[in-house]
Amino acid sequence: MLDYKRITLSLSPVLLALLWQFRDEPLAVCTCISALAGLATWCLVPATTSAFKRVGLSGTDLSKPSQPVLAESMGVVAATVYLIATFLFIPAQFRNWWATQDLQSAEHSSHVFPFDRLGEYLSALLSLQSMVFLGFADDVFDLRWRFKLLLPTIASIPILIVYYVGYGVTHVMVPVFMRPWLGTHIVDLGTLYYVYIGLMAVFCTNAINILAGINGVEVGQSIIIALSIIAKDIANVNSGNAEADYHHLFTLYLLLPFVAVSCALYYWNMYPARVFVGDTYCYFAGMTFAVCGILGHFSKTLLLLFLPQVFNFVYSAPQIFGLVPCPRHRLPKMAVESPLPRRLVARLQQEANSDHASASPSDSDSGSEIVVGAPAHPGSDAQREESPSHTSGAHRTLSTAMLSFAKGKSPKSTKVASTVAGSRSRSRSSSTRGSVSGGSMNSTAYMVPSRASLEGAKPLGLTIIRLYELIGIADVERDEEGSMVSVNNLTLLNLVLVKCDRLNESQLNNRILLIQVLNSVLAFVIRYRLSHLFYF
Numbered sequence: 001m002l003d004y005k006r007i008t009l010s011l012s013p014v015l016l017a018l019l020w021q022f023r024d025e026p027l028a029v030c031t032c033i034s035a036l037a038g039l040a041t042w043c044l045v046p047a048t049t050s051a052f053k054r055v056g057l058s059g060t061d062l063s064k065p066s067q068p069v070l071a072e073s074m075g076v077v078a079a080t081v082y083l084i085a086t087f088l089f090i091p092a093q094f095r096n097w098w099a100t101q102d103l104q105s106a107e108h109s110s111h112v113f114p115f116d117r118l119g120e121y122l123s124a125l126l127s128l129q130s131m132v133f134l135g136f137a138d139d140v141f142d143l144r145w146r147f148k149l150l151l152p153t154i155a156s157i158p159i160l161i162v163y164y165v166g167y168g169v170t171h172v173m174v175p176v177f178m179r180p181w182l183g184t185h186i187v188d189l190g191t192l193y194y195v196y197i198g199l200m201a202v203f204c205t206n207a208i209n210i211l212a213g214i215n216g217v218e219v220g221q222s223i224i225i226a227l228s229i230i231a232k233d234i235a236n237v238n239s240g241n242a243e244a245d246y247h248h249l250f251t252l253y254l255l256l257p258f259v260a261v262s263c264a265l266y267y268w269n270m271y272p273a274r275v276f277v278g279d280t281y282c283y284f285a286g287m288t289f290a291v292c293g294i295l296g297h298f299s300k301t302l303l304l305l306f307l308p309q310v311f312n313f314v315y316s317a318p319q320i321f322g323l324v325p326c327p328r329h330r331l332p333k334m335a336v337e338s339p340l341p342r343r344l345v346a347r348l349q350q351e352a353n354s355d356h357a358s359a360s361p362s363d364s365d366s367g368s369e370i371v372v373g374a375p376a377h378p379g380s381d382a383q384r385e386e387s388p389s390h391t392s393g394a395h396r397t398l399s400t401a402m403l404s405f406a407k408g409k410s411p412k413s414t415k416v417a418s419t420v421a422g423s424r425s426r427s428r429s430s431s432t433r434g435s436v437s438g439g440s441m442n443s444t445a446y447m448v449p450s451r452a453s454l455e456g457a458k459p460l461g462l463t464i465i466r467l468y469e470l471i472g473i474a475d476v477e478r479d480e481e482g483s484m485v486s487v488n489n490l491t492l493l494n495l496v497l498v499k500c501d502r503l504n505e506s507q508l509n510n511r512i513l514l515i516q517v518l519n520s521v522l523a524f525v526i527r528y529r530l531s532h533l534f535y536f
C-alpha cells in the first residue's frame with residue numbers, strides 16, 4: 001500500500017507554492033486546489049472509516065467468500081471535500097475582475113461584476129449539494145424509487161432557471177434524414193426542452209447507481225466519463241469564441257476537482273475494496289455530469305458518453321418497471337471452485353451448518369457459491385444446484401473454510417466471526433491473482449451471473465426475455481417442458497459474465513471500464529467525425 005500520509009505531507013507544500021505562483025491564472029489555481037482536494041480525500045477516507053462504521057453506516061461485501069463488513073457512503077467524504085474545494089475556488093475564479101477594479105477608481109469603473117457567471121456557478125453547486133444530501137439520505141433510509149426519481153428533478157431546478165434566464169435556447173437541429181418529413185431544419189421544443197434536460201438530470205443520477213455492485217465500478221466509470229469530457233474541453237478551450245471558451249472553462253472548473261476526489265476514493269474502493277462509496281457518490285457523480293452537460297451545452301455528447309449506462313438502463317427496464325421480478329441486489333455472485341474431495345466438502349458443510357444453526361434467513365442475500373471439482377460453466381447444472389436462494393451464512397463459512405484449507409490452515413479455525421476482521425489481507429492476496437494457492441491445492445474464485453426467478457413475471461416481461469434470448473443477450477433456464485424458469489439478472493455486469501467465462505471481480509471491473517473507454521472513443525468519433533453526416 002502506498003504511504004499516502006507521507007506523500008500528502010510532501011506534495012502539499014509544493015502545491016501550495018504553485019498555487020501562489022500562478023494565483024492570477026484561474027485554471028492553474030483550479031488544478032492546484034483540485035490536487036490538494038484529492039490528497040485530502042485520500043487521507044480523510046481511511047481516517048473516517050471507523051466513525052462511519054460506529055454509527056452503522058456499513059455494508060457487507062457480498063462478492064467475497066469471507067463477507068467483510070465495510071464502511072458505506074464514503075462518497076460523502078469525497079463530495080464534502082469537493083464542495084469545500086469549489087467554494088474556495090470562487091474568489092480565484094473572479095480574481096481578474098478584482099485586479100481590474102484596483103486599477104480604476106470605483107466611480108469611473110464601467111466593469112460590472114459578472115453576476116451571471118457567479119449565479120451559474122452557484123446554481124451548479126446548489127444542485128450538486130442537494131444531490132449529495134439526497135444520496136446520503138438514500139444510504140441512511142434506503143429511499144423508495146419514486147423519491148429517487150422525483151428528487152433529482154427538483155434538485156435540477158436551479159440550473160434549469162439559470163439556463164432559462166441565461167440562454168433560453170430551446171430549439172434543436174433536425175437530423176438531415178428527418179428534414180424532408182418535418183419540412184424544417186430547426187425545431188423549437190419550448191417547454192419540452194426543459195422536460196428533456198430535467199429528465200437528463202434524473203437519468204444521469206440513477207444511471208451510475210444501477211451500473212454498480214462490484215468493487216470500483218461506480219467510481220471507475222465516473223472517472224472515465226469525467227476524463228473524456230476534460231479531454232474534449234482542453235482540446236477546444238482556445239477556440240477564439242469567448243462564449244464557447246467560457247463554457248469549456250466552466251466545465252473544467254467543475255470536473256477537475258471531481259476527478260481528483262474520485263481518484264482518491266477509487267484507491268480505497270478498488271478491488272479488494274476497503275470502503276463502499278454508497279449512493280451518495282453515485283448521485284453526486286451523476287449530477288456533476290448533468291450540470292456540466294446542461295450548463296456547458298453538450299447534453300447530446302454527454303448522452304453518447306453515457307451509452308453503456310443507457311444500454312444498462314434499457315436492458316434493466318423489465319426488472320426496474322416490475323415486468324420481471326427484481327431482487328433487492330442484482331450484483332453477480334462469487335463462485336469458489338475447489339478440487340477438494342466431495343467427502344471433505346460434505347464434512348465441512350456439516351460443520352458449517354452446525355455453526356450457523358441459528359443464522360438468520362436474511363443472510364440469503366449473500367453472494368458466494370461453491371463449485372466442487374472440475375470447472376463448470378456458469379449456466380451448468382453444477383452451478384444451478386447451488387442456486388442463489390440456497391446461499392446462506394453456512395455457505396459463507398464453508399467457502400471460507402475451503403479457501404483456508406487450500407491455504408494450508410485448519411478448517412476449524414475459519415469461523416465467520418474471525419473472517420470479518422482478517423478478511424482484507426486474505427482477500428487481497430487471493431484476489432489479485434484470482435485464486436488461492438497453498439501447496440498442491442488451488443481454489444479459484446470467480447464470478448457468475450446472478451439469476452432472477454421468472455415466477456410471477458408479466459406476459460410482456462416474458463416476451464421481452466424471449467426477445468433478449470433470441471438476440472443472445474440473456475441466459476434463460478428452462479424446465480423439461482421448455483417453460484422459462486429463470487434468467488440472469490438484467491444488468492450489463494451479468495451480461496458480460498454470460499458472455500465471458502471465469503472472470504474474477506477485478507477482471508470484471510476492468511472489462512466494464514474497458515467498455516467505457518471504448519465507448520468514449522466511439523462517442524468522439526460520432527461527435528467529431530460523423531456528426532456532419534447527420535447535421536450540416
Ligand code: UD1
Pocket residue numbers: 058059060061062063072209210211212213214215216273276278279320328329330331
Ligand atoms: C443498486 C442496484 C442493485 C445492486 C446495488 C449494488 C438496481 C435496481 N439496483 O441498488 O441491484 O445490487 O446497486 O450497489 O439495479 N455491494 C457489494 N460490493 C460492491 C458494491 C456494493 O457487495 O462493490 C453491496 C454492499 O452490500 C453494499 C450494497 O451493495 O452495502 C449497496 O447497495 P445499495 O447502493 O444500497 O443498492 P441500490 O443502489 O439500492
Ligand code: MG
Pocket residue numbers: 209212278279282
Ligand atoms: Mg447504490
